[in-house]
Amino acid sequence: MNLSVKLGSLNLKNPVTVASGTFGYAYEFAGLVRLKDLGAIVTKTITRNPKPGNPTPRLAETPAGMLNAIGLQNEGLDNFLEAKLPMLKKIGTKIIVSISANCLDDFIFCVKKLQDSGVEAIELNLSCPNIKYTGLNDKNKSVMFAQDEKATFKAVEAVRNNFKGTLITKLSPNVTDIGAIGKSAEQAGSDALSLVNTFTAMAIDINTGRPKLANITGGLSGPAIRPIAVRMVYEVCRHVKIPVIGMGGIMNSDDALEFMIAGAVAVSVGTANFVNPKASMDIIKGLKDYCVRKKINDINKIIGTVKL
Amino acid sequence: MIQQVIAKIVKNKKISPSVNYLELEIPEIFKTLLPGQFLHIRILAAVDPLLRRPFSVNNVIKKQGSGCYRVAIVYKIVGKGTQILSEKCRGDELDVLGPLGNGFDINSCLVKKRSVLLIGGGMGIAPLVYLAEKLKKQIKQGKIKAFIGTNTKKEIICVNEFKKAGCKVMISTDDGSAGFKGYVTELFEKYLSDPQSLNHIPYLYACGPFPMLKKLSELARKLKIEGQVSVDEMMGCGIGACLGCVIKTKNSQNSVIGYKRICKDGPVFDINELDWGE
Numbered sequence: 001m002n003l004s005v006k007l008g009s010l011n012l013k014n015p016v017t018v019a020s021g022t023f024g025y026a027y028e029f030a031g032l033v034r035l036k037d038l039g040a041i042v043t044k045t046i047t048r049n050p051k052p053g054n055p056t057p058r059l060a061e062t063p064a065g066m067l068n069a070i071g072l073q074n075e076g077l078d079n080f081l082e083a084k085l086p087m088l089k090k091i092g093t094k095i096i097v098s099i100s101a102n103c104l105d106d107f108i109f110c111v112k113k114l115q116d117s118g119v120e121a122i123e124l125n126l127s128c129p130n131i132k133y134t135g136l137n138d139k140n141k142s143v144m145f146a147q148d149e150k151a152t153f154k155a156v157e158a159v160r161n162n163f164k165g166t167l168i169t170k171l172s173p174n175v176t177d178i179g180a181i182g183k184s185a186e187q188a189g190s191d192a193l194s195l196v197n198t199f200t201a202m203a204i205d206i207n208t209g210r211p212k213l214a215n216i217t218g219g220l221s222g223p224a225i226r227p228i229a230v231r232m233v234y235e236v237c238r239h240v241k242i243p244v245i246g247m248g249g250i251m252n253s254d255d256a257l258e259f260m261i262a263g264a265v266a267v268s269v270g271t272a273n274f275v276n277p278k279a280s281m282d283i284i285k286g287l288k289d290y291c292v293r294k295k296i297n298d299i300n301k302i303i304g305t306v307k308l
Numbered sequence: 309m310i311q312q313v314i315a316k317i318v319k320n321k322k323i324s325p326s327v328n329y330l331e332l333e334i335p336e337i338f339k340t341l342l343p344g345q346f347l348h349i350r351i352l353a354a355v356d357p358l359l360r361r362p363f364s365v366n367n368v369i370k371k372q373g374s375g376c377y378r379v380a381i382v383y384k385i386v387g388k389g390t391q392i393l394s395e396k397c398r399g400d401e402l403d404v405l406g407p408l409g410n411g412f413d414i415n416s417c418l419v420k421k422r423s424v425l426l427i428g429g430g431m432g433i434a435p436l437v438y439l440a441e442k443l444k445k446q447i448k449q450g451k452i453k454a455f456i457g458t459n460t461k462k463e464i465i466c467v468n469e470f471k472k473a474g475c476k477v478m479i480s481t482d483d484g485s486a487g488f489k490g491y492v493t494e495l496f497e498k499y500l501s502d503p504q505s506l507n508h509i510p511y512l513y514a515c516g517p518f519p520m521l522k523k524l525s526e527l528a529r530k531l532k533i534e535g536q537v538s539v540d541e542m543m544g545c546g547i548g549a550c551l552g553c554v555i556k557t558k559n560s561q562n563s564v565i566g567y568k569r570i571c572k573d574g575p576v577f578d579i580n581e582l583d584w585g586e
Binding site (some may be wrong): 021022024028029031044052056057059060061063064065066068074132223251271273274276277 | 310311359360476541543544547548552555567572
């Protein structure tokens with residue numbers, strides 16, 4: 001049975017990846033998960049310079065979901081290249097490095113260095129809801145790249161011109177027409193898309209009257225968002241020809257299959273890693289079992305087969 | 309090494325109006341548990357409540373005649389997760405991740421004829437029992453003092469357990485319904501004001517609410533007392549990956565250096581290491 005899938009020129013041994021920010025730099029899960037069995041590992045987002053992250057509290061639980069406002073805390077590109085990338089390369093699966101920046105120069109700086117370090121694939125995080133981008137648009141307003149077709153195009157184009165490997169663009173669900181943004185990333189040369197990032201959301205402690213997060217708002221993830229994410233993956237797949245990595249509240253293989261039938265070539269497990277560290281392993285097994293049960297010899301045969 | 313295991317509930321009983329005592333049968337791997345470490349427990353195999361809940365270890369009990377270890381947890385019913393947990397029965401199973409966190413360093417207090425002072429506030433009392441148990445093998449009977457404080461008499465927990473571990477127990481309640489009337493930090497200050505109490509250099513181990521630990525760290529700084537504090541925060545993964553449960557730390561020059569992860573770098577920190585804010 002074939003479980004392998006392709007994201008542009010990147011071959012994954014199976015469609016199951018772990019979502020950026022929910023799996024650290026993988027070594028945190030080393031004793032709990034057979035890391036090399038994963039289709040790919042998407043790292044926590046790194047930035048050119050270290051970022052301290054947002055004030056606390058950074059997490060809140062909501063019905064079937066959670067809010068986070070970590071604020072891309074990371075130790076910066078140089079630390080990543082020295083301390084983390086060598087360990088990741090030894091794992092024996094595909095490594096997708098997630099990067100973010102608030103200006104094009106920093107994006108270009110990062111991808112050049114990553115390319116020189118032998119990184120095969122990059123995920124452009126244009127959609128973190130917890131940091132503000134400035135200096136991109138003419139009017140100096142702060143905007144999320146992935147909320148603007150032109151900004152998305154410019155960022156993807158700038159990176160594309162400086163990176164030969166597989167380029168994945170991560171989209172935000174906090175938009176009116178996600179298909180149009182996906183199309184924009186495709187036209188600018190992205191090899192694949194990943195969606196969705198978290199939904200901007202808010203929770204309030206009724207006893208104190210204060211927001212539950214110090215950042216006031218945060219990103220909602222978990223099963224609560226899954227049906228919206230499935231709809232968005234379905235919509236984007238109708239707009240673009242490049243492969244899509246689907247995610248949003250995937251807890252088990254049934255959830256993963258839903259995204260694949262909607263059109264996703266691969267899936268990412270996110271919040272589920274916190275709830276059940278072995279979720280990704282269970283999902284790989286569940287996909288195999290499904291193929292056996294349905295007498296399917298190639299997992300690619302189910303992608304985008306939703307019957308309308 | 310961190311394990312994800314299924315643990316059977318042996319006991320789950322009320323010990324005060326809103327506090328339960330939980331005993332779990334756990335494979336032998338958990339005999340390596342250190343005081344101050346915690347377990348991250350999935351209470352339901354469902355999506356609501358979604359996240360695991362972190363629980364400090366109250367004690368580790370070796371079952372006579374078998375290699376089986378039971379882990380005791382004392383928890384307060386504060387919300388949906390702990391409410392559901394309180395309804396679980398003997399024989400029910402829980403998905404447990406652990407042992408997690410660094411735990412208390414018990415060697416620090418053993419040097420230079422120190423007197424060991426445990427200070428617990430509210431549910432922060434619970435994890436100090438296991439610490440006392442570990443310390444009793446190395447410290448003379450009566451040399452460990454446990455200061456425990458709660459809002460009111462009904463909430464006092466673990467007194468007998470501390471006594472069994474050879475501790476002298478001093479109690480405070482905010483409303484004066486038992487022991488000293490006032491905060492446990494005030495009781496502790498009063499103790500320190502007796503010159504005899506400083507015959508041996510005190511070493512502190514504390515766990516409790518943020519304002520209590522902040523006050524203790526101010527006292528420790530003023531009196532040049534060393535010690536460790538265990539802090540509590542809402543957690544995501546519990547294994548250091550999500551960076552959800554961080555706390556600001558300082559260097560020896562007292563300037564803020566950045567966030568550390570409570571679940572992985574803590575929950576126990578040097579009493580002078582944390583930035584308590586304004």
